[in-house]
Amino acid sequence: MNMPSSAARVSSSIFSSSLVRRAARLAVGLLAAAACSCATEPAPQPATPQPAPNPGLQPPAFTPPPVASPAAREDARTRERREITEAAWKTVREKHYDPKLGGVDWDAMLKKYEPRALGAPDEATFYRTLNDMLGELGQSHMMITGPGAGDGEPQEVPEPEQQHGNQGAAADSTSEDIGDPGVLVRVIDGRPTVTAVRPGSSAEKHGIKPGFIVTAIGGRPVTAMASSRRSLRPVEERFAVRRAALHRLEGPAGSKVTFSFQDNADRPGQVILDRDPPPGPLRQVGYLPPLHPELRAYEVNGVGVLAFNIFLLDPLLGDIKHAMDRFQAQKIKGLILDLRGNPGGLAAMAIPVAAELVTAPMSLGSMLMRDNTRTDTVATFSQTFAVQPAPGRKPYAGPLIILTDEGTASASEILAAGLQEAGRARVYGDTSLGAVLPSVVESLPHGAVMQVVVADFKTPKGVLLEGRGVQPDQRVLETRTAFASGHDPVLDAAADALRGAPPSPRPRAAARDTSTDVKAKARSAKP
Amino acid sequence: MTDDLRVMSPAPPRGEACVIDFEGAPLRAFAGESVAVALYAAGVRTLGRSTKYHRPRGAFCFEGHCASCLMRIDGKPNVRACLAPVRAELRCERQNAFPSADVDMLEAADWLFPHGMDHHRLLTGNSAANRLFVKMVRQVGGSGTLPDAPAAALPPVRDAVVDVCVVGAGPAGLSAAEAIARDAPAAHVLLIDDQQVPGGSWLAEAGGVALASRAAARASGAGAVLMASAVAIGFFPEDQVLAAARAPGEPCLPGTLAVATAAGLVRVAARRFLYATGGADQNLPFLDNDRPGVISARACGRLAFQHGVRPGEQVAVVGDAPFGDRLATALAAAGVAVERIDGAHAVAAIGGAQLRALQVEDEAGARRRVDADVIATAVTPAPASELPRQHGARVAFTHDGGGFAVTTDGRFRTTVSGVFACGDVTGFQGPDAAARAGAAAGREIAQTLR
Numbered sequence: 001m002n003m004p005s006s007a008a009r010v011s012s013s014i015f016s017s018s019l020v021r022r023a024a025r026l027a028v029g030l031l032a033a034a035a036c037s038c039a040t041e042p043a044p045q046p047a048t049p050q051p052a053p054n055p056g057l058q059p060p061a062f063t064p065p066p067v068a069s070p071a072a073r074e075d076a077r078t079r080e081r082r083e084i085t086e087a088a089w090k091t092v093r094e095k096h097y098d099p100k101l102g103g104v105d106w107d108a109m110l111k112k113y114e115p116r117a118l119g120a121p122d123e124a125t126f127y128r129t130l131n132d133m134l135g136e137l138g139q140s141h142m143m144i145t146g147p148g149a150g151d152g153e154p155q156e157v158p159e160p161e162q163q164h165g166n167q168g169a170a171a172d173s174t175s176e177d178i179g180d181p182g183v184l185v186r187v188i189d190g191r192p193t194v195t196a197v198r199p200g201s202s203a204e205k206h207g208i209k210p211g212f213i214v215t216a217i218g219g220r221p222v223t224a225m226a227s228s229r230r231s232l233r234p235v236e237e238r239f240a241v242r243r244a245a246l247h248r249l250e251g252p253a254g255s256k257v258t259f260s261f262q263d264n265a266d267r268p269g270q271v272i273l274d275r276d277p278p279p280g281p282l283r284q285v286g287y288l289p290p291l292h293p294e295l296r297a298y299e300v301n302g303v304g305v306l307a308f309n310i311f312l313l314d315p316l317l318g319d320i321k322h323a324m325d326r327f328q329a330q331k332i333k334g335l336i337l338d339l340r341g342n343p344g345g346l347a348a349m350a351i352p353v354a355a356e357l358v359t360a361p362m363s364l365g366s367m368l369m370r371d372n373t374r375t376d377t378v379a380t381f382s383q384t385f386a387v388q389p390a391p392g393r394k395p396y397a398g399p400l401i402i403l404t405d406e407g408t409a410s411a412s413e414i415l416a417a418g419l420q421e422a423g424r425a426r427v428y429g430d431t432s433l434g435a436v437l438p439s440v441v442e443s444l445p446h447g448a449v450m451q452v453v454v455a456d457f458k459t460p461k462g463v464l465l466e467g468r469g470v471q472p473d474q475r476v477l478e479t480r481t482a483f484a485s486g487h488d489p490v491l492d493a494a495a496d497a498l499r500g501a502p503p504s505p506r507p508r509a510a511a512r513d514t515s516t517d518v519k520a521k522a523r524s525a526k527p
Numbered sequence: 528m529t530d531d532l533r534v535m536s537p538a539p540p541r542g543e544a545c546v547i548d549f550e551g552a553p554l555r556a557f558a559g560e561s562v563a564v565a566l567y568a569a570g571v572r573t574l575g576r577s578t579k580y581h582r583p584r585g586a587f588c589f590e591g592h593c594a595s596c597l598m599r600i601d602g603k604p605n606v607r608a609c610l611a612p613v614r615a616e617l618r619c620e621r622q623n624a625f626p627s628a629d630v631d632m633l634e635a636a637d638w639l640f641p642h643g644m645d646h647h648r649l650l651t652g653n654s655a656a657n658r659l660f661v662k663m664v665r666q667v668g669g670s671g672t673l674p675d676a677p678a679a680a681l682p683p684v685r686d687a688v689v690d691v692c693v694v695g696a697g698p699a700g701l702s703a704a705e706a707i708a709r710d711a712p713a714a715h716v717l718l719i720d721d722q723q724v725p726g727g728s729w730l731a732e733a734g735g736v737a738l739a740s741r742a743a744a745r746a747s748g749a750g751a752v753l754m755a756s757a758v759a760i761g762f763f764p765e766d767q768v769l770a771a772a773r774a775p776g777e778p779c780l781p782g783t784l785a786v787a788t789a790a791g792l793v794r795v796a797a798r799r800f801l802y803a804t805g806g807a808d809q810n811l812p813f814l815d816n817d818r819p820g821v822i823s824a825r826a827c828g829r830l831a832f833q834h835g836v837r838p839g840e841q842v843a844v845v846g847d848a849p850f851g852d853r854l855a856t857a858l859a860a861a862g863v864a865v866e867r868i869d870g871a872h873a874v875a876a877i878g879g880a881q882l883r884a885l886q887v888e889d890e891a892g893a894r895r896r897v898d899a900d901v902i903a904t905a906v907t908p909a910p911a912s913e914l915p916r917q918h919g920a921r922v923a924f925t926h927d928g929g930g931f932a933v934t935t936d937g938r939f940r941t942t943v944s945g946v947f948a949c950g951d952v953t954g955f956q957g958p959d960a961a962a963r964a965g966a967a968a969g970r971e972i973a974q975t976l977r
Contacts, residue, residue: 138864189544189555190533224536231862234532234837241535431530469530477553479546 078118080446081126085110085117087444088130088144092137095442097370097455101137109136123147127448139453139466140435146448178282178290179253179275184341185214185222185245186405187238189480192222192245194261196488202274209264211484216260217248235431235469239406253277264484283312296338297323299330303498305491307338311345311411317352324356324396334399334498336491340429344410347385347438354387354415357424359397362387364418365465367438367455383455385414400425401494404470408432414457416470421459427472428494434469531555532568532837539736539835545615550627556613559723560834563589563596563609566619568836572819573880574598574608576623578670579644581633583880585819589826591721591758592807592911595817597670598622604671612723612756622671629880633667682791686769689715691972692784692797693751694759694914696720697727698958699950699965700803701742706969707801708749711976716751717795719786721758724833727805728951728958731828731850733857735958742962757788759804762918769796780945782918799945799972802915803965806908806929806951811846813885814875816904820882824854824905831858839901840864843885845873849957851905866897876902910952919943928954939968947972 089110092101113133120126127145134142182201185192192214197204214222224232224240232240249257253275260270282290293316295308304327308316327335337357350364364385389395402416402425413432419425438455458464474493482489533541542558547565556565563586566574573583574596586596591610599620600606608619621628636644690711693704696718704718724730726739747753764782771778777798784795808823810816822830824844830836844855845868855867868887874894877884885897909930912922920941922931932954939947949968950961 187535190535190541190557231864232534233530233840234534235530237535238531475552477546477555479555480544 081118083445084448085114085130088450091442091450091452095452095454097368097453099370104136109133139437141437141439141451141453144448144450177253177277178250179277180250181257181273181275183208185242187241188478188483192241193480195483202276206271206273211264211480213262214245215262217245218257222248235406235433239433242407251275295319299332301499302333303336303495304332305336305338309342311349313346313349317349320353321356328396335396336401336403336494338403339408339412339416340403340405341407342412343407344412347411347414350411350415351385351387354419355390357396357400357419358387359389359395362422363460364414365457365459367457369455399498401498402427403490403494404429404432404472406430406433409435413465413470417459417465420470421461427470428474428476429472429490431471432469434465434467436465530570532570534835534837539833545613547613547617547619550620560613561609562600562611562613562619564834564836565613567830573628575621576628576631578623579668580637581623581631582637582817583819587810588808588823589829599671602675604674610721636667684792684794687717687793687795688769688779689717689797690976691716691799691801692795693718693801693803695727695803695805696725696753697803697805697950698729698962701725701746702962702965703801703803703949703969704751705746705749706966707973708751710970710973712750714976717754718746718751719754719757719759723756725753725755728825730833731825732853732958733832736833757786759784759914760787761785762914769794799947801968801972802933802948802952803950804911804914804952806955807911808908809906811873811904811906813873816876818876818882819880820900821876821902824851824903827901827903828854831861837863841899842901842903843868843897843899844903844905845885846905848905848907854903868897907955908951910954912952915941915948918946920946920948925954938971
């Protein structure tokens with residue numbers, strides 16, 4: 001259970017540098033699913049129909065052509081492609097948790113997409129076609145990529161920052177020195193907008209402020225990158241823009257990127273930002289982009305705020321417990337668990353985090369998996385996310401608000417939805433991404449890899465989170481004006497609610513009160 | 528309320544973002560949207576309750592032809608949410624509901640009286656019960672509550688005396704206005720439309736926004752004056768003063784057209800009237816066809832292509848009108864799950880305030896359930912012939928044309944001298960044919976002006 005649906009970021013991160021090193025990391029992705037289920041034995045490599053002759057190692061034939069004719073090369077590539085396509089198709093058929101695939105005629109899909117895949121003019125198109133085929137299932141956590149798939153943005157034009165000299169861009173740049181200039185770009189009022197600037201970052205030094213509209217990064221406007229033609233739900237599209245901006249902003253630490261904007265007076269501007277090095281070592285879980293695990297825990301006016309950016313046991317779980325102890329010692333009035341932008345990670349970690357917050361045993365939901373142990377019939381079984389308060393620890397029992405946004409995905413959604421449904425927490429913010437499918441990463445022939453869904457997730461009351469997301473109890477409208485005036489509207493609303501304070505005054509509050517009075521009178525005056 | 532359903536690609540040109548107040552909650556809206564569109568984009572389907580039975584009501588046609596979207600807006604009851612432009616600080620509330628439109632206790636009337644409630648006879652025998660019941664009936668049966676404040680003093684009535692008044696800025700009206708203004712450059716051409724944006728039925732088609740804006744640019748470039756958000760509310764043949772006021776040249780036609788705008792009433796006198804009022808979207812007869820989420824196919828198209836709002840997750844397009852096929856194809860291309868239901872009868876909408884499915888029956892009588900959260904009805908629109916009929920033009924019933932269509936001769940003349948009609952109001956023909964008819968009608972009218 002490791003990654004939300006937008007896959008473009010992934011394809012580049014996997015193949016831009018070293019495939020082999022990344023492949024080792026993908027094993028963590030397997031762990032993510034295995035740790036929470038212990039049930040889906042990673043099935044054996046899908047049997048390839050015919051052993052694939054590697055064209056590079058073919059012994060010379062009796063009459064070796066002096067130079068492999070284009071036609072011959074074409075044939076070999078077509079064979080490879082057919083093997084990859086069929087392996088991907090079989091993996092879905094044999095491993096997807098739903099043997100019926102939600103009613104999709106999977107045989108017909110192979111017939112429909114195989115000719116297109118084999119005839120693809122280039123590798124990027126080939127993989128896009130396969131993703132289109134997977135897209136017919138209409139689910140997140142399904143994606144395939146391979147050598148030459150590109151980064152999902154066809155016709156990459158050289159970015160202007162290269163003219164400024166990539167001081168830090170070593171040829172074999174590794175993920176360890178991926179940096180970013182410290183701006184968070186989200187879709188506000190329908191436009192990519194800066195919503196946060198990291199203190200001390202290059203962006204702050206260059207005067208970038210929340211509320212700025214992002215017109216271009218690296219010389220190009222920020223748009224949602226599509227890895228397949230599967231239609232994006234609006235929340236997915238907003239997330240895809242956020243991802244695309246991050247992807248564009250990130251690069252070798254020390255290199256530069258141009259950043260064009262409209263400032264808060266709508267004046268256009270452009271700056272060249274430095275990609276600051278990450279504050280610590282980066283970690284990667286499965287297909288998620290490498291992240292520096294970060295936990296922020298602070299207390300403001302009696303309200304504790306706990307935010308972390310990925311579900312990863314070490315080092316975050318220890319830090320979370322430590323922060324909770326401190327909050328309890330401070331006798332906070334309420335706790336805000338900020339899961340905004342948290343893409344998930346190790347799904348099982350939702351359990352120990354929830355254990356810090358509940359006093360009685362509860363369930364966060366269950367995974368419905370395909371039973372691969374039975375050969376006579378295709379069956380499913382379920383696995384429950386049962387939470388027990390940890391022995392010897394005193395869980396926090398006070399008021400709790402969880403914050404979500406379009407970047408809240410996977411394990412974050414399991415935690416938020418489970419606590420919300422149990423009545424333990426209220427959720428503030430925006431609909432979450434709705435990408436909650438446990439998945440594993442499979443290798444396919446010829447260096448292609450594929451993420452495949454192995455289970456479905458339901459809350460205890462049977463709500464499917466996939467494609468729906470967590471629905472906030474209190475939807476908080478985020479406006480550019482609020483960000484421009486230095487506010488975090490969602491956090492403010494939650495903090496106000498926990499302090500029992502009236503919501504922040506809105507300009508019209510007084511006018512509304514009188515108008516309701518008048519209306520009440522009008523109603524009583526009605527004959 | 529579920530989510531912001533606006534998509535960014537293909538992104539229609541959106542106006543400035545603003546925040547409106549929906550029953551105390553702030554809601555995002557963009558200039559150019561109507562209140563109904565902004566609420567739909569925020570996942571609000573139920574805009575109020577019907578009178579008497581208090582069934583949930585949502586917008587159906589999104590263009591002011593039905594009365595399904597009445598709301599209390601800025602303290603004014605019974606305002607069509609689909610014609611009310613959004614602006615910052617606008618207040619909108621749902622009406623006829625207690626305690627709220629989502630959970631309305633008065634809905635009990637619907638299931639207590641499944642065969643209808645005769646409120647004229649019920650409990651009239653006993654006088655005490657009668658008094659009580661009269662109170663209840665008024666609560667249940669009334670529509671809206673009194674305005675917050677007495678109406679402000681009316682702005683002064685303005686007059687417009689023009690050579691040609693074209694009513695309706697759809698494909699026919701825009702093309703006609705352009706042709707008249709081009710062929711008779713000296714003529715004053717006034718083009719009025721009840722929507723915020725000209726384009727009419729073009730706006731319901733994929734790519735239609737561009738067609739409409741180009742046509743509007745050509746018309747105004749040729750010299751026609753467009754008045755948007757202006758509703759022609761009636762023709763007054765007895766009002767002769769303005770018509771007589773025209774100084775030199777040919778006199779105006781007798782009577783004036785009353786046009787309601789946000790800035791007050793405008794009386795229009797003209798030497799030629801051209802009615803290009805188009806058609807009104809129709810529903811299909813099936814059980815619970817009044818549920819929010821049952822919308823006209825053209826409204827569905829306008830949501831998707833004019834406003835960039837995802838109409839739903841699964842759209843069932845039902846009905847035989849040709850634009851249903853185009854809508855289904857275009858929505859599918861835009862990535863929305865669509866089922867086009869052909870050769871089958873819609874039997875019932877399934878689901879309460881939130882649609883879940885449509886039950887359909889094929890010719891053999893077999894019933895099946897089509898999952899859908901939006902049902903788009905593609906029915907031949909009824910010609911919007913009320914206004915030309917009030918002007919005295921003869922109308923005749925045509926089955927293929929969708930209802931009572933204005934009778935015209937081959938030169939777009941109605942039975943009233945100086946009054947013309949073209950486009951769907953003369954019988955449904957679709958945007959392309961209507962645009963051609965409009966251009967031809969415009970040339971005809973220009974000739975009569977020389």
